[in-house]
Amino acid sequence: GAVVSQHPSRVICKSGTSVKIECRSLDFQATTMFWYRQFPKQSLMLMATSNEGSKATYEQGVEKDKFLINHASLTLSTLTVTSAHPEDSSFYICSARDPGGGNNIQYFGAGTRLSVL
Amino acid sequence: GQNIDQPTEMTATEGAIVQINCTYQTSGFNGLFWYQQHAGEAPTFLSYNVLDGLEEKGRFSSFLSRSKGYSYLLLKELQMKDSASYLCAVRPPTGGGNKLTFGTGTQLKVEL
Numbered sequence: 001g002a003v004v005s006q007h008p009s010r011v012i013c014k015s016g017t018s019v020k021i022e023c024r025s026l027d028f029q030a031t032t033m034f035w036y037r038q039f040p041k042q043s044l045m046l047m048a049t050s051n052e053g054s055k056a057t058y059e060q061g062v063e064k065d066k067f068l069i070n071h072a073s074l075t076l077s078t079l080t081v082t083s084a085h086p087e088d089s090s091f092y093i094c095s096a097r098d099p100g101g102g103n104n105i106q107y108f109g110a111g112t113r114l115s116v117l
Numbered sequence: 118g119q120n121i122d123q124p125t126e127m128t129a130t131e132g133a134i135v136q137i138n139c140t141y142q143t144s145g146f147n148g149l150f151w152y153q154q155h156a157g158e159a160p161t162f163l164s165y166n167v168l169d170g171l172e173e174k175g176r177f178s179s180f181l182s183r184s185k186g187y188s189y190l191l192l193k194e195l196q197m198k199d200s201a202s203y204l205c206a207v208r209p210p211t212g213g214g215n216k217l218t219f220g221t222g223t224q225l226k227v228e229l
Binding site for chain 1: 148152157159161162165208215217218219220221222224
């Protein structure tokens, strides 16, 4: 399957700092990427849809000023958690939609485990 | 709205066959996906169904009945490495942004 790279895999930061997470599609161009959040033993919750060249679309209840998304190129989307607090500690996963093949399958990055102290 | 149901946990024996069910009630449908997720890792794509019937891929098969809002993932010749969470996800119709709605996942434990 297609390859999506996510970096960093783990971040530990102090409360009040900002953290940037990168998501790259390595072998296809992704006009659309998705950012998810996952708590332990729970399923993936979609946070926002990242659209190349335009503003991200946020799901209800997700603060757009808290979770800044930039999709500046067809292979890169970034999620910045601004002024992180302990309640933001979670597993963040990105995915990219592969338009090739006709099924628009989403392929996932390896995830970023954020721990806010 | 979207509602996707899967069993929370299942246990099976190495070498056996296990079927993981998924039922959905969604406002529109344009495909159902199965993903495998090992603890602490990201989901990996397993299968995709958009038409009724069975899709087979090696030891894994997935079935869909759109009229019943029902799918299952069949795993044959179970191996210890198949112990993982299996996520069922539904995609809305075209124009819905290709967003996926995930079920809560089924935690499969394969035992000797």
